[in-house]
Amino acid sequence: MVHYKLIYFNLRGRAELARLVLQHQEIVFEDFRFEREEWPKYKAGTPFGQVPVLEVDGEPLAQSNTIARYLARQHGLAGQNDWEQSQADMYVDCIHDLIGGTRPIIYETDKDKQKEMFQKFLQDVVNPHLQKVEQQLIKNGSGFLVGKSITWADLAYYSFFSPMMERLGEAILDITPHLKKLVAHVGNIPQIKKYVETRPKTAL
């Protein structure tokens, strides 16, 4: 059996999607977490000076979406054919862009400016995207983003929007009832629910 070691900060952050893929498929893995102060110790050992890194029988793979995609493909969560796999890739890229959009906001130290930036981000970037995704969900018709069953794309949307709903209230997804239903559905999957209840509680 293959040995997986997922190396990241003790945060959800860029590793959480990979963790959700593994947890959903109930794959045993080493969830190696270190505190921020320890980062210099591990940085030099990474391929590109970044984490997360997934070691697969000791061989390193970098880049969060590459790691999650590899695990999704190996363990049946990537989509049923080439086209579906690409659709799933596309949605995960959208979430990647949204995560990128939150970075300047997270790093802003002026609290008032930060609040303003976040409101602008919700209004100008997130809400228009949500409306597009809602249209795609309705068009796909299965309740899932891609094909007829769950893929890592659904986990990516859950991973981004569930913490946001916790922080800002569930009403932020009222404009997108199908997506809201999908996020709730993922949250209620037994192995996801159990993992979320027991995972380390971290700010990001």
Added chain:
Amino acid sequence: MYCKTPWRSGFNRLKGQKAGRSRHTIRILQTDLHCSNMPVYKLRYFNNPRRGRAELARLILHQAGVEFEDIRFPHSEWPAIKPSTPFGQVPVLEVDGQVLAQSNTIARYLARKYGLAGKNDWEQALADMYADNINDLLNAAVPPFMEKDPVKQKEMYEKFMAETIANHVVLIEKQLKKNNTGYLVGNDLTWADLAYYAYFSDFLEVKFGSAFLKDAPLLKALIDRVKALPNIKKWTEFRNSKYPEEN
């Protein structure tokens, strides 16, 4: 199997013309029968930047010798086109009328279809990883690119080259040495090599010269190797003469 299309330019001239009994029409019908299982690809992007986020897909298609419609529209047409895209962005790739968005997803889809993605799951993941690196570097180049103050911009680009790029070049050189085949992944060309060529040569080398590669002979050799590939050379020469300079 896919079709080589040496008659491409003739075909393009005949689009929009009425069907007739000309020699060209007959050639198209013969080729249509031969290529009837070939998807119809339409790649849509702005006309400026002339490379931008669509170039990797173009390099893959040209390297693989695959026919596609390389649609470039002026920014004035964008408000009309935007609502028809899945997420209000380009590039988009239409494949027999179905639409795929997100530049790396499009590139990966085409790379996989035409043998440029890696020979097994692990190689495909490594190629994905390198493409993601380039995506990060593209994003990192945006702040200096967008800076309006020329003095500040120069400073930002200098910092970008001295830190972000220099650091990455050292790490990539190490990976190339470790792989020891002249390619980033396995022992053959993948879209990862095309992505690194597009960024390090077509963008950085053109803009800043080759000094930043002086301590990276393996990376320099790789981008020179890609530059010299017949299909890439033919495409870049055509592109550089046909499409206007970027801002």
